[in-house]
Amino acid sequence: MTITENKIYQAYYTKSEPITDYMIQLLNLKGTETVFEPCAGNGIFIDHILNQFNDIKIEAFELNHDSFQILSNKYATHQNIKIKQTDTLVDIDLELFCSMGGKYDAVIANPPYGAWRTVSERKKLKKIYHGFYTKESYSLFLYKSIVALKEGGRLVFIIPDTYLNLHRHKELRKYILTKTKIKEIALFPSSYFPNVNFGYANLSIIALEKCTDSKSCAENELKVIKGYQSVGELNHKDLKHIKKIVLKQSDVLANQDHAFLTTGNTKIHLQIQNAIQTIGDLCDCITGFYSGNDKEFLKVRHKKIRNSKRYETVDLTKIEFECNSDMTNGLNQDKEFVPIVKGGNKKYYKPDNWFMKWTKKDVEFYKKNKKARFQNSSFYFRKGIAVPMVSSTSITGALIENRLFDQSIVGVFPKDKTLIYFLLCFFNSPTCNQLIRTINPSTNNSSNYIKKIPILIPPKNELNKINKNSVKILQEIQMSGQYNLEYENENNKLITDLYGF
Ligand SMILES: C[S@@+](CC[C@H](N)C(=O)[O-])C[C@H]1O[C@@H](n2cnc3c(N)ncnc32)[C@H](O)[C@@H]1O
CATH class of the missing domain: 3.40.50.150 (Vaccinia Virus protein VP39)
Incomplete structure (x- = not known):
């Protein structure tokens, strides 16, 4: 045949x-x-x-x-x-x-x-x-x-x-x-x-x-x-x-x-069936950007980065690291590239390894090109959480700030900005993983499933504790690429106690 x-x-x-x-x-x-x-x-x-x-x-x-x-x-x-x-x-x-x-x-x-x-x-x-x-x-x-x-x-x-x-x-x-x-x-x-x-x-x-x-x-x-x-x-x-x-x-x-x-776990089933608030109620959940031709527009920091073979290295002096929503339609002066967060499961923070060409002319191209996806652009460069659409093991979340995110990512943007560090921990917790895998047992985390995850907000003291631990985790990762697992364990325990699993 x-x-x-x-x-x-x-x-x-x-x-x-x-x-x-x-x-x-x-x-x-x-x-x-x-x-x-x-x-x-x-x-x-x-x-x-x-x-x-x-x-x-x-x-x-x-x-x-x-x-x-x-x-x-x-x-x-x-x-x-x-x-x-x-x-x-x-x-x-x-x-x-x-x-x-x-x-x-x-x-x-x-x-x-x-x-x-x-x-x-x-x-x-x-x-x-x-x-x-x-x-x-x-x-x-x-x-x-x-x-x-x-x-x-x-x-x-x-x-x-x-x-x-x-x-x-x-x-x-x-x-x-x-x-x-x-x-x-x-x-x-x-x-x-x-x-x-x-x-x-x-x-x-x-x-x-x-x-x-x-x-x-x-x-x-x-x-x-x-x-x-x-x-x-x-x-x-x-x-x-x-x-x-x-x-x-x-x-x-x-x-x-x-x-x-x-799953056979009644506690998880009840949380999903009786959810009062879900991620979809509290956050905008959005699919990201595609250039239409990544081979031409996407660049990599250096050739040791995984899966970078097909891509050219970026000129580091031409990157705008302090991007904001005024730059949605392209960069103004001598800079040409913006950092972009791609798929791949990494907890809390992904280093800036990938960059998208982002001059005004390039953005005009993305807007008109049939293959490109210049979608949900009002969320570009805003502070949110990048959740990869596919996770073969556990679901993960990483902070996006001043950066673009690609179409293999669901960008989660809490309407109440004070919840961002709590949600960052939540997406990396075993509790969240059990919930999403009950909602959809396949490896798929597309936005429609993420939106259904029931969300409980911890009391103030616990919320403060989780926020503090998250900030420490982020600081440590940015300094050394690693973090003290105690912070994460403490957060996971608080989230487990909150949900009951
Ligand atoms: C997965 S195989 C299973 C064959 C067999 N039932 C077995 O279990 O070994 C599917 C069979 O469906 C046939 N098939 C595919 N589309 C069909 C259709 N629209 N109508 C009837 N048969 C179809 C294929 O030619 C193939 O022989």
């Missing part, structure tokens, strides 16, 4: 016995059902089902002609298996059955994740799946397959876990929570799946039952199962270290954006 074909079909087959066994067991078949496989590949699930029930009725769809041929040959002697070469997401017959209330007793699938589509196909999908995030194929397969189920029909899918928390899947969550009874969701690393390891999220196996009675859906309790140590443990969920978190669907539906909070 060519690279382009792979992007279209996303044909990663479920070649893992523990995964297929677990999924088929969840389907709970009796042998009398009509089963649907919406993206059959080479028929792994079909083979496993036939091992149990040789006569069961199966309908399988597959878009790829070669795979369709293989399936047709493989099951040529099986009268009970129908194979169709079609695009499941726009198949007209399926649409008809869906409009009549569904046809199948069971659906099982490992749908394509992020399958590539032409612009016109995407337009069509947007029309059909209005309100859903059409760039992610797995979510459309999930939705379509639920609609295709009969009342009481069962579905088991293996898919990334991003539908549980990301904003883009809000409508899908609402649909699932109100039109199905979720039985269980198993969460595990994507590396358990042969030949797949995407860093941005985990995988999940979801088992649910179609139910159009929204009251019973609301009453339903689902189990989130996690903490597996190997793929083989999927079938041994009674092991001691495996966590089972019970959630009531009406509670999930009541959460902001219907997000699934799956």
